[in-house]
Amino acid sequence: MSRHSDIKQEKRNPLEIYISEISHGKWALFTILLAMLTFVIGVFGFKVTYGYSIDEAAYNSVRMFFINFDIPVYPAPPLYLIVTKWLAFFIVVSSIVHIILFSMFERINFYFITHHSSFITIIGLNDYSVSLALDLLKQRKKVLLLTENNDDSKIQTLKLNGVKVLCGDITDQALYKKMCVERSRNIIIYTMSDSQNLDALMELDEYLLNKKLDSPIKTIVHFVDKQLEDVIQEIEKEVSKAHFDLKLLNIYENSAKQLFFKKPLYENIDMDKENAHLLIVGFGRIGENILLQAAKIAHFPSERPLRVTVIDSDAETLSSWFYLRYPLINKVCDIQFLSYDIRTKEFKEHIRQIKTSENQYSYIAICLNDDELSLKAALNFMTELKTVPTGIKMIRDSTFARWIDNHNKKFHNLFRFGNTDDISNVGTIINEKQDRLAKAIHDLYLKKNENGQPWNNLTAFIKSSNRAQADHIDAKLSYLGLRQVSTGEVSEKMYTTINLQEFNSMLVNKLERLAITEHNRWNAFHHINGYTQIPPHEEIDHENKKHYCLTTWNDLDEVSQVRSEIKGNQVNYKELDRHSVQRIFKIVEAAGDKIVKPMNAKEGKFDDI
Known part of the structure; x- marks a missing residue:
């Protein structure tokens, strides 16, 4: 249900x-x-x-x-x-x-919502926006939804549950006026078309020119296509920061994050000696985002690169398109594309061969377009690779999907991800926890950099960079045998709460390795986003995506020396990475969470609690 x-x-x-x-x-x-x-x-x-x-x-x-x-x-x-x-x-x-x-x-209800309530505006009608709207209602939020889509079944479902739905042109400023959109607490622009979403954002910006806002409206824009990244960066410069606290959303990235939240990549590996070998079966939008998310977070003290094998019946075409958009991805991880139809003997033979080789998979993500076919592929893997965590993308919350959840003792390494309700809800879209961590990271940066910009003035790229750093906190804590939990989850029977002094004592012998890990993670994020290395005597150029710190850990000493001479004061880029690790305790604390040690934890690993 x-x-x-x-x-x-x-x-x-x-x-x-x-x-x-x-x-x-x-x-x-x-x-x-x-x-x-x-x-x-x-x-x-x-x-x-x-x-x-x-x-x-x-x-x-x-x-x-x-x-x-x-x-x-x-x-x-x-x-x-x-x-x-x-x-x-x-x-x-x-x-x-x-x-x-x-x-x-x-009319009465609409008037009271728009004039006497705090409400949330959603632009776009699809399965994901419906799921978000219903979840907002469960949290007693007022919701207005604007759509060009006349899907009667979805509209009736929303109206029946109390969502006010307006049908019309989503770029029509007259409708914005009717909705009193300037009173919105949040605006989520959530069609499945990037260009439509950008059109709506620009029209909203123009509409708000003559409106007085107490503070910028938290605005989330669904944006998927990296080919349009340069366009949105230019649009971001043009829209007023007085109007919007802007955040980009990628629902397919949310699915990938949910996958690795349920079963982290590092659970089945020794982080001191190895990295994960990830198998992705099916390379649609979700499969692609699983690869990209893994490339951002799979950085461990072993310093070994992530290995990724992609299996798809159209691997040659998909790999060409992928490398065209991410030309620097091989600086981040080792990728192999294999062309197999999972219904053939060749595919089954590949599974048998991999079982006996040294190149075994440590993690499998199956994300085919057909839920039933995905399950069959998973069962094929389970017969040969029973100990490997295997995630199955299942969008529909069907009876059979729930059966998998209820039989996890027999299929304890089999789990599902990507359900619409799970990836499109208040927690994953508005994502307050991730933003609390990201903002805490930036606030600590501002304390040491007086010339830094406040959060709302940052570009979407810099905000994403802070969020990516926040995403890696769990991996670093796991290496120390720790985890972060919300204050309400702390139980003396399950956890021992760690204070700052204890955290620092646990960190002291591992600081350097985690600092190197953080630098490699930072490099990966920038390479994935198209940044290239320049000599240290040149200046950082965000416009053309060039940075002198995109180098090895050992070469950072030379970069620090050259930049110190140019600036006329001491610069130590290795120390910045060390500080990023040392500040984890304060970051988690500032976000309202606790760092704990599970009672059954061994250093670097612990069972699910």
């Missing part, structure tokens, strides 16, 4: 419940039955009390519903006929009120 299946049971205000009951026809049925009962009692009363004929009694009963209460005074009418008279009056008046409320509810 979807985690949104019970959303209609969530607490709603009385007017919403009332209108919902009307829309389901319960009020209409009740009113009709009550009117029929009133009519029958009226006919009986007029006939028995005044000796009217059936026709006359029926006529006088109907007149009561038209607010005509011409009941004879003599003989005195019985109590039940008086009650019937006022009951008819009540039915008529309540019906008028019902009709008015029902016809005006949308």
